[in-house]
């Protein structure tokens with residue numbers, strides 16, 4: 001049985017004050033969620049505050065990016081050991097916003113996956129096609145290419161130590177969600193592809209859906225057999241919405 005995971009990706013939002021209010025709200029109703037795992041991925045500058053507020057709770061936390069380097073002259077970057085030092089369990093890898101705005105290649109993302117594992121972090125490895133790619137009917141080629149980069153660099157066993165997040169780029173921040181059928185089809189393709197190499201890894205791997213998932217549409221998406229949770233952007237910034245999604249994952 002794969003334990004559902006609902007992870008919030010706060011992106012570059014918030015302040016120390018709003019983080020406090022948001023986490024107070026989440027902690028207030030945490031007892032309503034029994035089976036799903038919960039996590040928040042915060043801007044790195046807030047991780048000390050997040051750690052202080054979530055330590056000894058059952059909510060995990062993580063970063064939004066990682067450097068491939070262990071330390072040194074890499075201005076502005078965050079090493080995996082630093083994230084681990086702040087108690088992070090997770091780190092988002094290869095989000096489409098980093099692939100697009102920071103020109104992160106499949107190869108770099110694969111190296112980041114390995115760097116995360118090196119520091120004992122669980123990568124939340126994001127993949128997904130653009131609208132143009134979907135319209136060209138090459139969704140499967142695109143996600144296969146993105147996954148193969150990690151498998152070639154890290155091996156399929158290490159892929160299985162992470163979490164995959166299928167996030168169609170056209171659904172991110174647009175209010176246009178993939179339909180449950182569209183998402184299930186992509187998730188099933190991903191699991192089947194990995195099963196060709198290692199059936200056990202494929203069976204145990206959690207594949208999250210991300211892209212305009214919210215309190216209203218979460219239950220239908222999460223009811224699909226190959227959707228094991230969600231990576232939530234906008235709706236993770238409101239504690240009531242985030243907790244409604246967490247409850248829908250049970």
Ligand code: 13P
Nearest residue numbers: 009172173211212233234
């Ligand atoms: P939205 O939920 O705001 O569409 O963002 C999804 C996302 O990019 C999560 O990583």
